[in-house]
Amino acid sequence: MNALSTKPYKGTRDYYPEEKRVQNHIFSTWANVAQRFGYEEYATPILEPLELFTAKSGQELANEQTYVFTDRGDRTVTIRPEMTPSVSRLVAGRRQEMAMPARLYSIANFMRYERPQRGREREFWQMNIDIFGVQSLEADAEIIEMAYQSMKAFGARDDMFTIRINNRELIDAMMYSYLKCDGVQAQLMIKLLDRKNKITPEEFRDQAIEIFGTEQAESGLMKLATLLQSRTIMDLPVEVRQHESAANMVRLFEVLTEAGIANAVFDPTLMRGLDYYTGTVFEVFDTHPDNARALFGGGRYDGLVGLFGVEPLPTVGMGLGATTMQQFLEVHGLLPDDVSTTDLYLVVVGEKALKGAKRLARELREEGVRVEVDITGRKFDKQLKAALKKRIPFLAFIGEEELRSETFILKDTKTTDEQVVDMSRMVSVVLDRRKKTTGDEFDDLFI
């Protein structure tokens, strides 16, 4: 038989411990923010019926990017490409029983069949966070506040990112009342604006002319330029500004200012690709010149829960991707030092010390220390090398003499400082470091 390949499936990644620690840093920071705002965790299956996504996720996502197949019972299923329809299904399933507003989050994996490239993987991880049952813009503001706080929780400064905000109803007012587009033109224009940062200004101009048609081209382009120059709601032409959604946007910015958010801006060109949005849409953008891109976003989608045959529920939510977040943290130098989750490595000196070393490890574990014991019986220096390679913060040398005297040499692998300690001192030194590194003593995310 030929050897099996060690490569993971195309467009997906293995997470070795050092890579998993980066991902876990992102997950734990996210979950902490979600929990601080009173959001509770849920989960849904990795497989869903395809129709869940054909309903509202948009043609491209459902028809071209899904991992769709027929199961052994002849059902057409797909690996979920996003969470929003699934969480809507979950809430619809207990529409009457659940306490409202439902504040929910999940951290889960998804798959899309796309050409893999930097920051885009076929399997990717997201936190999704949604509030169900609030009609007022207080819900929009809360989700955007969490977007802001999630960035701050990673140590980001306000100048490292901006939050761009728009509104689907306002977009409609721009398209119909102001640009005088018909339905088809509006669709094309929204798609064009969505691609704006991915094409050249010339391409943008040419495609805009095509949409307006030669007759309306000149006035259309002028009007479009006015829109694109609007930096606040007040800059918008009066036909748009007088729309009710404009007043709501002004109010939304006031509420965000009260929450201490100074880097939120109005962006009339922000469209968001997904079909289900009905009101506010927003995206968090990286301001770093080497990574000037959208990091994540969300918006209001009041229509989804109702698709399941229950009374509709107003909803606002967002989805945060782990890979784009990692790139943000890397480019801004915000990733913490990489250290093993293990606190202490017991280097066992001499075969006869193994039994005692294991007994000591058991006692240390009782005190909450995470201890790896070298059970290989190999040479001292090989044991040491393994501990360093694993980036374990402390090691202790355990020989018969140490076990008899109950005093041990504890070595800090980073500073290379050594100290002679008894067991209880060993526990406090080791746990103090962990406490200092992880910060919050209440970081348990599973409880």
Added chain:
Amino acid sequence: MNALSTKPYKGTRDYYPEEKRVQNHIFSTWANVAQRFGYEEYATPILEPLELFTAKSGQELANEQTYVFTDRGDRTVTIRPEMTPSVSRLVAGRRQEMAMPARLYSIANFMRYERPQRGREREFWQMNIDIFGVQSLEADAEIIEMAYQSMKAFGARDDMFTIRINNRELIDAMMYSYLKCDGVQAQLMIKLLDRKNKITPEEFRDQAIEIFGTEQAESGLMKLATLLQSRTIMDLPVEVRQHESAANMVRLFEVLTEAGIANAVFDPTLMRGLDYYTGTVFEVFDTHPDNARALFGGGRYDGLVGLFGVEPLPTVGMGLGATTMQQFLEVHGLLPDDVSTTDLYLVVVGEKALKGAKRLARELREEGVRVEVDITGRKFDKQLKAALKKRIPFLAFIGEEELRSETFILKDTKTTDEQVVDMSRMVSVVLDRRKKTTGDEFDDLFI
């Protein structure tokens, strides 16, 4: 359009917050045990090439139970039905770079196309925990010690479970040296013993006779009875007992006794279904009469890493299922009280208090409190009802007067006790309860 169904895909579950909390309790307890022993987390993709499982997982699993399909690029892939081949692939991929022994764990979901029934779901969650690079039975002992400690970590007493242990080489000695089976007979006999607890004694007898053939039936059945009656290695017939693996088993039990494990027993009928085991095999059994079944198990599989064209690595591992663990905890009354992850619900009395309530919430969050604010503007009693339904341990009433005086009524929703507190007192009361409930202050599993 017809309404979409709210049901999850057949054989899978949605986890609403109260169900996710149970699952998270299991995950966090597992991860804690793994980390205490110095194991580090990894992750692999949900999709794998099918051949990864056809190699060694066994015919039934690979050919009948996989969610296999062809992707849009014509690759034959499957949703992983188990973790062992994937983690072997991961280790083989960095065979030279990784520090050995590699101690690894993951908590992940899997899918198998089986008839759903109690304790068996098509999508299921497991912790997998493996040690790579140790030839001696110290590795077998460490994995079994973790199996034991994982049960104790849930509060299980020694009499609630037993650990049954056998050895594949010893099984071979039983089959060939003692029962005088040929290859085919041995295969059939192993399968029969694997099914022993699922069939009647009569069926077992009849099928055993069929395997031995009429001529050997009588002596075969007598020998089989001797095997089945063996409670320790010393009870085994001499042809089996003199085998090297028997001496290793005796030594293994000594090491387990040193680790304080008193409920491990030798079980000559324990086979374990998977093809890749090469030495020790074990299973943890529930002793409760209403749930007398295998909870999880594992063993030594020295041959897998070598399949990837690299130097082989001795390996011992186990896989723990969340659903069977939940059933164990339920039947023994070991599940903790269900409480929301949210600490505190702010009941907002009067529209004018909302802005102040949100400000207070921000201050509380800064102090680490998990706070949900009622932003709906609905009536007082409806807000209260939502907080209780969500099982949030505390609520506070926030009106204009409370904001002015900076004193608040804090209500314990379980005891219904109320106390008048300022903000800093509110923080300490709320966080003290969480600290007491979650126990360990170092329970962060993602860092």
